[in-house]
Amino acid sequence: MKGKCVKLDKRRVTLFTIGYILSPLSFWNDAFVNIPISYVAALLASMLLGPGIFPLAFFTAYLVSNIVGLLMMHIAVRGGVERSTRGLIEMLAAATLYTILASMLFEASLPAQQSP
Secondary structure, three states: OOOOOOOOOHHHHHHHHHHHHHOOOOOOHHHHHHHHHHHHHHHHHHHHHOHHHHHHHHHHHHHHHHHHHHHHHHHHHHOOOOOOHHHHHHHHHHHHHHHHHHHHHHHHHOOOOOOO
8 A cells, every 4th residue: 555645834823833833742842932912812802801811811812822822733734624513613622722721731730839
């Protein structure tokens, strides 16, 4: 059986690369990409809705940027957006669960803080 040759599509490669940069799979993305994006989004939200919304907006924007990155990678590999509602829900659920799991593992890896 002969192997299949994969033709690289520039759009898919670009989409995958941007998704990888946004995703939690790259170890440096938080410091240089996701935190600045989240900060700007939270700043805009706090200017529109009041300063009390900043922490929630920051956390939400951070999670969304990670999920969008994973979805971009998934779409690039699959070759397009799922046409069915179920497929789209499965994609979103998988990306969300992965981001939550990665956040929980990161939190668990931090040293415990001593209370005075």
